[in-house]
Amino acid sequence: MENSHIEQSIQSAKNGNELERQQIINRNKPYIINVVSHICRKFISWSDEEASIGLLAFNHAIDTFEASKGRSFLSYSYCLINRALVNYFRKNKYHNQNLSLDYVFNEESSLTGEEINKSIQIYREKVESSELVEEILELDRILNDYGIKFEELERASPKHKDTRELIYRIVHKYINDTELVQELIEKKRFPATAFARKTGYPLKTIEKHRKYLITMIIISLHPEWVHLSSYVKIK
Amino acid sequence: MEEKSGIVVKVTENYIVLIMPDGSFKNVKRSKTQVPLIGERFTYKEERHSVFYSRWTAVAAVACMIVLAVFTYRLLMTSNSQPAYLVALDINPSVEVYVDKNLVTTNxxxxxxxxxxxxxxxxxxxxxxxxxxxxxxxxxxSKGYLKQNQKGLIKITVIPMQKNNSLNGDNIKTSIQKLLLKDNIQAEIEIGFDTRDIIEEAHQSGLSINRYILYKSLRDKGISITVEESRNMPLENLQNYEATRNNDSNGRITPQPNTSGGEKSGKPDNSGEQGYKDGNAHKKNQNGEMPDKRSIPETLKGSDTQKSKTNNNGETGMADKMGTEKSEISSSSQPVQTNNSADGSGKTENSNNSISTPVTKDIQSDGSSDSKPNQTNQNGSSIESPNKDGSQPSSSGSTGPQSGQGSGSSNTGKKR
Known part of the structure; x- marks a missing residue:
């Protein structure tokens, strides 16, 4: 369902819907920068030239993606970004022995099926599944609305088994209360005090793990994220 | 070090953010060339110092440790520098050795x-x-304080300054004995233990601890001896002080217990006056009788201590009457002195006092019923008797014990 949704939006972007295209790019920006960094084997920020090359390649992927060929859009865009960057390295005599320079392509020439399959295979070997990547990107996007970054979650994560189980109980309690869920989604905030008063869970624990709780609640509210949900052992 | 793996959710400039199988998130330090893809499984080695969740807790912990270290260091240093034992050593040189609990000399x-x-x-x-x-x-x-041809005396007193008391005196003794044997020197080694209180008492009196202990025991036995004497007397003499006196005045000591008993029980009032009169009479007689045989140095020596003694007696809170009596004594005896010897005032006093001692003897021989008068006389006599003892133990030893009784009692009275 989600896949078809993505395909639809890509199709719509392909057909000239600039807003849709912009949305797809925005949504996948973390992915693009991650792929670019991965290929360059160094951290790339948006101010780097490699990032804009990756962005252009991604944009190109939107134009050339064909859902019917049975591959995910993310692996396809990875493939294109990889190619674009390799070309860029060649042009600039960018020497990095660790780079895979297997592919020689002309920028204008279209990819052969073999090349694409090979690249996608490499990608698949690395990544557990492209659905998981999409889930993560989606979660990242939603958390962004709550002002939560992934790197902040370590601090809010429970360190002990007891706390973790307590948090699972709290999450379970929370998602079964539609009023609370409504408030969380609409106001983008966790009503810690009210919740603590209502349920009797220690406010201190809730406050300490607030961001983690929100993350877990959001994952729980998206059962369609099959892979991510396996990380939340609620119930 | 434990290997853990999670799924990469984000790569930042410094960290790789993972979601772990248990649902928690983990920031792993990223090496420069390490950029995993989002969704990639990433394995890392769990490091021990993950206890420090933030830099500040680490800094605080380090600060705490430094403070703690400084404190413990201080504590150790002070406990070390505080002597655990005081070993007081008297040969003739009087030395105090302070050692810490490891028996290392600190001072x-x-x-x-x-x-x-x-x-x-x-x-x-x-x-x-x-x-x-x-x-x-x-x-x-090597300095000649201990000689081959002379039997020396080494007195050691060990005083634990803290609550512990595990110092073994035998070790010290055997160690010294070895040394003495090597040089073929004969010396008596005495090792005793005492409590902390003695240090202050000894230092206040200006005596070394061993001397003070001897001094105290002598005083407790009722033997009159002054601080001055015990300081200047050779250690052996001080040690054997009592013995020499006992030898000299065997016969005369025996009545002493009676008189002392009388002192305690008897009231000073009438009998005292009477006795005093008697004593005075005796004194006068004695003064008349006593020739100038008494050696001058003897008397000279005693003069200052004697004064202090009289003062003591005055202070010791004898009944007021007694005080007046005493003053009478001195006043009455004074003229006699002047009569006796016109050589010098110091001498005269002494001679006067020395004269009085026979009086006491007489009284005692008269009867033990007049205990008080004896005492008063003794008070008069006790003043100078130790001086004589110090210089001429044999001649004046006889008076010593008696007078010692008086002064001893006064001493105890002073303490109270």
Whole structure:
């Protein structure tokens, strides 16, 4: 369902819907920068030239993606970004022995099926599944609305088994209360005090793990994220 | 170090953010060339210092440790520098050796000139107690305080300054004995233990601890001896003080217990006056009788201590009457003195007093019923008797015990 949704939006972007295209790019920006960094084997920020090359390649992927060929859009865009960057390295005599320079392509020439399959295979070997990547990107996007970054979650994560189980109980309690869920989604905030008063869970624990709780609640509210949900052992 | 793996959700400039199988998130330090893809499984090695969740807790912990270290260091230093034992050593040089709980010498102080000669010579600090004592004994031998042809005396008192008391005196003794044997020197080694209180008492009196202990025991036995005397007298003499006196005045001591008993029970009032009169009469007689045989140096020596004694007696809170009596004594005896000897005032006083001692003897021989008068007389006589003892134990030894009784009682009275 989600896949078809993505395909639809890509199709719509392909057909000239600039807003849709912009949305797809925005949504996948973390992915693009991650792929670019991965290929360059160094951290790339948006101010780097490699990032804009990756962005252009991604944009190109939107134009050339064909859902019917049975591959995910993310692996396809990875493939294109990889190619674009390799070309860029060649042009600039960018020497990095660790780079895979297997592919020689002309920028204008279209990819052969073999090349694409090979690249996608490499990608698949690395990544557990492209659905998981999409889930993560989606979660990242939603958390962004709550002002939560992934790197902040370590601090809010429970360190002990007891706390973790307590948090699972709290999450379970929370998602079964539609009023609370409504408030969380609409106001983008966790009503810690009210919740603590209502349920009797220690406010201190809730406050300490607030961001983690929100993350877990959001994952729980998206059962369609099959892979991510396996990380939340609620119930 | 434990290998853990999670799924990469984000790569930042410094960290790789993972979601772990248990649902928690983990930031792993990223090496420069390490950029995993989002969704990639990433394995890392769990590091121990993950206890420090933030830099500040780490900084605080380090600060705490530094503070703690400083404190414990201070604590250790102070406990070390605080002596665990005081070993007071008297040969003739009087030395106090302070050692810490590891029996390492922390300080050595000399209490007299002879001691200073020793402590100036050697650096004892940091040496083991036994080595220090050995050194001191060696020095005493080389300086001639302990001689081959003369039986010496080494007195040692160990005083635990803290609650512990595990110092073994035998070790010290055997160690010294070895040394003495080597040089073929005969000396008696006495090792005793005492409590902390003695240090202050001894230091206040200006005596070395061993001397003070001897002094105190002598006083407790009722033997009159002054601080001055016990300071200047050779240690052996002080040690054997009682014995020599006992030998000299065997016969005369025996009545003493009676008189002392009388002192305690008897009221001073009438009998005292009477006795005093008697005593006075005797004195006068004695004064008349007593020739100038008494050696002058003897009397000279006693003069100042004697004064102090009289003062003591006045202070000791004898009944007021007694006080007046005493003053009478002095006043009455004074003229006699002047009559007796016109040589010098110091001498006269002494001679006067010395004269009085026979009086007491007479009284005692008269009968033990008049206990008080005896005492009053003794008070008069006790003043100078120790002086005589110090200089001429044999001649005046007889008076000593008696007078000692008086002064001893006054001493105890003073304490109260």
């Amino acid at each position: 050595v102080t000399a209490l007299n000139e002879d001691g200073k000669k020793l402590t100036d010579m050697a650096q004892y600090k940091g040496k083991k107690l036994l080595d220090t004592i050995d050194l001191i004994v060696e020095q005493s031998i």
